[in-house]
Amino acid sequence: MTVELFTCFWWLIFPIMWMVFGIVRLVLRGLYDQRKLDLMKSYLAQGKDIPDALRREINR
Amino acid sequence: MPCAAKSIVEDKVMTSTQLFYSFWWLIFPIGGMLMGVFAMISRHLTRTETLRMIKMYADQGKEPPAALLDVLRSDEDRAFDRxxxxxxxxxxxxxxxxxxxxxxxxxxxxxxxxxxxxxxxxxxxxxxxxxxxxxxxxxxxxxxxxxxxxxxxxxxxxxxx
The missing domain is CATH 1.10.287 (Helix Hairpins)
Known part of the structure; x- marks a missing residue:
């Protein structure tokens, strides 16, 4: 049964993996942005300028 | 199942060897996907670690070294806009x-x-x-x-x- 299902639907690997990739990407990006915002906040809390390298991608 | 008709062999059951013979080439796309996931995750780790180090510098009131900011900058576009x-x-x-x-x-x-x-x-x-x-x-x-x-x-x- 499993084998038959696999032979019928092996191609589903591709769309499903595509979706999984999308989700992983979103999650990683969200984590990264969160961290970056934290860092920017700590710069602001000290009353310092945020380095350009951090600011670069924020408008995207 | 109509689509299974091709792959069912004489004894009506497909053994794992036959399955491998039919689908060995899937190794390559799946391997590529795994590599992609691995690359994505390791890039993410690099970037977040860099952020963490910059934060350490910032917490101590020091200016982060330019090299550290540079790592962030050159990875910025590559990682999510690959x-x-x-x-x-x-x-x-x-x-x-x-x-x-x-x-x-x-x-x-x-x-x-x-x-x-x-x-x-x-x-x-x-x-x-x-x-x-x-x-x-x-x-x-x-x-x-x-x-x-x-x-x-x-x-x-x-x-x-």
């Missing part, structure tokens, strides 16, 4: 490479489909690659006529820095 970045980097400098590759594939498949044993599958592949080669050729011509060599894009920004 396709775009790679596409530009690969085809912007020499769009003719793709023309040559697709053209060669079309020629090879076409020859062996027409004169060899390839049959309609090879002809179909040759047609697809031929269309791709033609499109890439048109794109390459357009790009070499219209686009500036060194324009206003991010790679050049990165190279300048």
């Amino acid at each position: 396709d775009h970045y790679r596409y530009r980097r690969r085809y912007r400098r020499s769009p003719w490479g793709a023309v040559v590759t697709f053209g060669a594939l079309a020629a090879g498949f076409g020859y062996f489909g027409h004169y060899g044993e390839g049959g309609p599958t090879f002809i179909a592949l040759a047609t697809g690659f031929g269309v791709a080669a033609a499109c890439m050729f048109v794109l390459a011509v357009i790009r070499s006529l219209s686009a500036p060599r060194y324009g206003d894009d991010r790679i050049d920004d990165d190279l300048k820095k």
